[in-house]
Amino acid sequence: MPRTVLLVILWAAVAAVLVALPHALSFSQQEILVFMTINLLVVASYRLLTLTGEWSLGHVVIVGVGAYASALYTKELGIPVPVSMLLGACTSALIAMGLSYPLFRMKGFYFLIGSFAAGEIIRLLWKRFREPFGGPKGIKGIDPMPDFSIGIWDFDFFEPVSYYYFAGAVVALCLWLLWRIERSPVGLTFHAVHWQDKLAQSAGVNVRAYRTLAFVVASGFAGLAGALGAHYIGTINPNGFDVETMVFVLTWTIVGGTATFYGPLMGCIALTVLNEIVLREMGFEQMRPLIYGAVLILSILFLPKGLESLVQKLVKPRRVEP
Amino acid sequence: MVDFRRFSIGRRRFLKTTSSLIGASALSGLGSAARAADDVVRIGFLAPLTGPVAAWGKPGLDGCQIWAEWVNEEGGIKLPDGNRKVEFVSYDNEYDPAVARTGATKLIREDGVSFIMMLGGDTWPGVQPVADRTGMLFSTLLPSDLSPDTPTLVAPAEVHPVYNVTGVAWLAENKPDLKTAVMCAQDDALGLPSVATYLAAFEAAGIEMLEEPLLFDPATTDFAPVVTRLIAGNPDIVCLDTCYSDYVHPICEQLFQQGYKGQIISCTADFYDQIIAKTSKEFMEGFVFQFPDFDDPALNAEGINFRDPNRFFEVYNERHPGEWGAVSWEYASIMDLWKAAAEKAGSVEPEAVLAAMQDGGKGLHAFGEADWWGEDLFGINNALVGNWPVVVIEDGKAVIKEMRSIPDWYAAHGDLLKKHMEAYGQMWNQRG
Numbered sequence: 002m003p004r005t006v007l008l009v010i011l012w013a014a015v016a017a018v019l020v021a022l023p024h025a026l027s028f029s030q031q032e033i034l035v036f037m038t039i040n041l042l043v044v045a046s047y048r049l050l051t052l053t054g055e056w057s058l059g060h061v062v063i064v065g066v067g068a069y070a071s072a073l074y075t076k077e078l079g080i081p082v083p084v085s086m087l088l089g090a091c092t093s094a095l096i097a098m099g100l101s102y103p104l105f106r107m108k109g110f111y112f113l114i115g116s117f118a119a120g121e122i123i124r125l126l127w128k129r130f131r132e133p134f135g136g137p138k139g140i141k142g143i144d145p146m147p148d149f150s151i152g153i154w155d156f157d158f159f160e161p162v163s164y165y166y167f168a169g170a171v172v173a174l175c176l177w178l179l180w181r182i183e184r185s186p187v188g189l190t191f192h193a194v195h196w197q198d199k200l201a202q203s204a205g206v207n208v209r210a211y212r213t214l215a216f217v218v219a220s221g222f223a224g225l226a227g228a229l230g231a232h233y234i235g236t237i238n239p240n241g242f243d244v245e246t247m248v249f250v251l252t253w254t255i256v257g258g259t260a261t262f263y264g265p266l267m268g269c270i271a272l273t274v275l276n277e278i279v280l281r282e283m284g285f286e287q288m289r290p291l292i293y294g295a296v297l298i299l300s301i302l303f304l305p306k307g308l309e310s311l312v313q314k315l316v317k318p319r320r321v322e323p
Numbered sequence: 324m325v326d327f328r329r330f331s332i333g334r335r336r337f338l339k340t341t342s343s344l345i346g347a348s349a350l351s352g353l354g355s356a357a358r359a360a361d362d363v364v365r366i367g368f369l370a371p372l373t374g375p376v377a378a379w380g381k382p383g384l385d386g387c388q389i390w391a392e393w394v395n396e397e398g399g400i401k402l403p404d405g406n407r408k409v410e411f412v413s414y415d416n417e418y419d420p421a422v423a424r425t426g427a428t429k430l431i432r433e434d435g436v437s438f439i440m441m442l443g444g445d446t447w448p449g450v451q452p453v454a455d456r457t458g459m460l461f462s463t464l465l466p467s468d469l470s471p472d473t474p475t476l477v478a479p480a481e482v483h484p485v486y487n488v489t490g491v492a493w494l495a496e497n498k499p500d501l502k503t504a505v506m507c508a509q510d511d512a513l514g515l516p517s518v519a520t521y522l523a524a525f526e527a528a529g530i531e532m533l534e535e536p537l538l539f540d541p542a543t544t545d546f547a548p549v550v551t552r553l554i555a556g557n558p559d560i561v562c563l564d565t566c567y568s569d570y571v572h573p574i575c576e577q578l579f580q581q582g583y584k585g586q587i588i589s590c591t592a593d594f595y596d597q598i599i600a601k602t603s604k605e606f607m608e609g610f611v612f613q614f615p616d617f618d619d620p621a622l623n624a625e626g627i628n629f630r631d632p633n634r635f636f637e638v639y640n641e642r643h644p645g646e647w648g649a650v651s652w653e654y655a656s657i658m659d660l661w662k663a664a665a666e667k668a669g670s671v672e673p674e675a676v677l678a679a680m681q682d683g684g685k686g687l688h689a690f691g692e693a694d695w696w697g698e699d700l701f702g703i704n705n706a707l708v709g710n711w712p713v714v715v716i717e718d719g720k721a722v723i724k725e726m727r728s729i730p731d732w733y734a735a736h737g738d739l740l741k742k743h744m745e746a747y748g749q750m751w752n753q754r755g
Contacts, residue, residue: 027427036421125540128510131748137511137541138754141448159452161428234421236448240511241419243542277425286415287381288373 021171023162030278031161035168037273039229042172044253044265045179046222051259052183053215054195055112058247059100059120060223065242066123067224068231069092072143073133075232082146086228093224094122094217102215117244127239139238146232158233168229175222180262182218191215256300258307267308272296364400364671366658367430367439369423369450372415372475378568378593379442379464380415383654385643387411387440389635390655395683400662403669409658412436420449427453437671438661440654443468443514447476454471460673462657464650467516469701471750475673478697478706479660479686480653482729484517484565485700485740486711487590488524489727490611493713494560494588495528501559501586503531507549507574508564510538517565517590518741525562527736533558539570546570550577563589568648572598579606588612592716593648599719610716614649621712621723629656629689656689660707663687681705690726699737700744702751708733 023031047060071089074080080088101121106114127134134140146158148169156163182188193201194211202208231237257268275296280289304310368387370380390549391409394400394460399408413433415425423446430436431453443463445567455459466478466485494501508514518536525532533556535703553561561578563571571589578587579602592598592612599607615622615716622629629635629652639651661681665671668679680686681695686707693709710726722737733740744750 027429028432029425032428036425057384066645128540136748137515138445141451141754159456174655234424234449236420238420238445240445240541241421241511260711281415286413289415290373 020166023165028161030088031165033273033277035161035165035233036230037270038165038172038275040225040250040253040269040273041266042175042226042229043250043271044257045176045262046219046226047229047250047254048259048262048265049179049182049191049222050215050219051254052191052195053190053212054198055108055116055212055216056114056251057120057216058117058244059123060116060219061242061244061247061250062120062123063093063097063220064223064227064230065127065237065239066096066220066227068227068237068242069127069134069140070224071228072140072231072237075144076140076142077133082144083233086225086232089228089231090225094221095228096212097217097220101216105209105212105216111149117225120242120247121244124239124242135238137239138271139236139241141236143231143235143237164233168233171225171229175225176266179222183262187211187214229295252297256297256304256307258309261309261313263312264307264309267312271308336540338555348692352511362399362405363410364665365410365434365436366437366661367411367427367434367647368413368654369416369426369430369439369446370413370442370654371418371446372413375567375569376418376442376444378648379650382643382646382648383440383442383650384411384413385646386635386639386651386653386655387658389642390658393630394658394662401442402430402671407671409662414625415444416441418442418444418446420446422449423447424449424453426450431457431459437665437673438462438676440657442650443478447473450652458673460677463745465513466697466701467512467754469703469705470754471702473703473705474600475677476692476705477677477680479680480657480689480707480710481711482697482706483513483611484520484590485615485708485733486729487517487520488715488736488740489711489725489729490588490590490613491521491524491528491530491541492732493725493727494586494611495530498586501530503533503556503558504560504562505533505537505553505556505558506562506564507537507539507553507566509541509543509566509570511541513565513567514538515747515750516706516744519747519749520740521562521564522743523739524732526739527732530560531667534710536564544569544573546573546742547581548593550574550581550583554578554581554583558585560586560588563587565590568593572601575607576601579603589615591649592721594645595716595721596719597644599716604719607716607719612714612721613711614721615649615712615714615723616721617652619721619723621726626691627689628659628687628691630659652689652722659689660686663704694730696730699741700750 023034026034043064050057065088070092071085074085074088075082104112104115104119128137137303148157158164190206190211194208198208253268253272254265256272258264276289276293285292368384371377372381381711391411395408398406412430416423416426417656422662427450427596438460440462443465445580447463447468458475461476463476463478464481466482469476469478506521508518510665556735563574571592575598590613617632639647664676664680668675684695686693686695688707688709691710693703693707696708697706698704708729710728712723713725713727714721715724
């Protein structure tokens, strides 16, 4: 059978499983599935940023920029939710563009700290200004995605199944775009900027421009993830985008691995299932932070290349002895 | 093909559908196996059990387990169709609105609970759409969650931060030489309404604020500069507002180390024995706060509605030594009120219990009979307000000095409270 046909069958099977998945889950697991789907976009966008070699501690705040912007566009300006989500993503990208000027004067550890400081400034502004950001309590009563019907199907976006299909479709499209970007000449240049920046520079690549581009594009997708979350939960506050949340994103990324596109996605899925479903169902609710930490340490000790290394071992062609 | 029509439903149909779906999921084995047995009534406990706010969730759950044991020993909830044992189902919401939404969904749609207790605050807005859809009865410890849009949310245990006025009023009466005050608070949903309340209470008592309240970021860990600035004007009173215990402890340590010798007033002093260990008995002498130890003899007085508070305190400390805190008894006291209402209604259905709870506009609060009140501040009369204790540390031990009426204070100074609440954007119509 030709490879293309096999791939089509494979992807059709994956799509069928993803469509059927929420119906095999309990109500609360459906809720977790929605949040996990949105978080997949957060980690995938974070990986795009790390392709250029820079690790940011402000990514979650950028997610928050999208969430706040989209919420305010609907609340204050009456813009329809789907449009405000896209505008929220654009706002995140624009803020990232502004931040890139001071931040990309730094590299490595300095960039890491700089991104943390920039993120905290934004977060503290949300806290400081009750108008329009709601101060420490944030914004509540954010408009939900409007319900609609297609033929016999009624989509009520309060329900996790309906929102999962909506968010899943958006996230799937975004993941495909991110994957295409990584595979494009631009994506290859991101890799070059990471691993051979001097060489890339000598070949005429504007290293700083490419770093900025990765930062802005990643932030746009992150902002969209924030908007998806805000219009589902109906409330946002500055604490939801603090460094503790950023640690979760870093953990998902590190445990999954960053060498492949699917590494961080695996990390996010595995740790969410472990933390939110397995440990709770096993009755370890109050011990979750302890166990979660232990799993993190063990995975770093025994899987230093992340969960993706397990997949790589499985799919690696076996050497046939002569 | 997926039929989404079943998801587009009203509240009553939702509850009926949910019941059948709980049964279906249990039979299919795909959902949680948990299903309310006929002789058990399940109560949801949706509060932070891990993380920095866990001190206002976990001790409450521990208190509820003792309450459930006592009630079940006596036969449980007495209903016309037979007695029902009480079982608590907890869900750690990590003080996160998204997790709280998931938890509310699980408790209602999978565990079949009849009532859900929450800490409230940041987590309530995430749960509110679930409450709207299901009509489930919720309780909060933070009445600032109340608004006309929350008809099924009640605040029956504490009317934070309004009861803080009793401590200031007592101080003004008993230590009239104290004339100036300063205040610090974390800049968050818990700190700000409390700041407004203390400002009103100080103004009503004729105590001058030397400076604007010092609001610090909740991420603050070094309190030396905060305290230095706080006591620079040599105030008679340092007010710690409603700081979490993670702040109260280091602030007290700093006050001690920087040589402060004046009066301290605070909403809470959880684990105050640890503060004394870090400072001194003399330093903490006279510390005023609002949450008593339940071994206090004053709680055996007539009119106190919490059952056997001294024994409760003793059992609690045997099981969880050193963990007694402000909320250890509060969730249990809410359960007392809920149990009485359920038995009066002859049902555990949320709507019936709420109606029975608020029947006649009065309810039995832990510290005495109280009124369902709050329209002025919260836009809805869903807060139970009556007397509240003023507690003072004497010789290293918390002692109730007086039960003081909150409604009496409000009748005299309500306008001041509204003025300061409005200034801090804390009136219900200013929120969100």
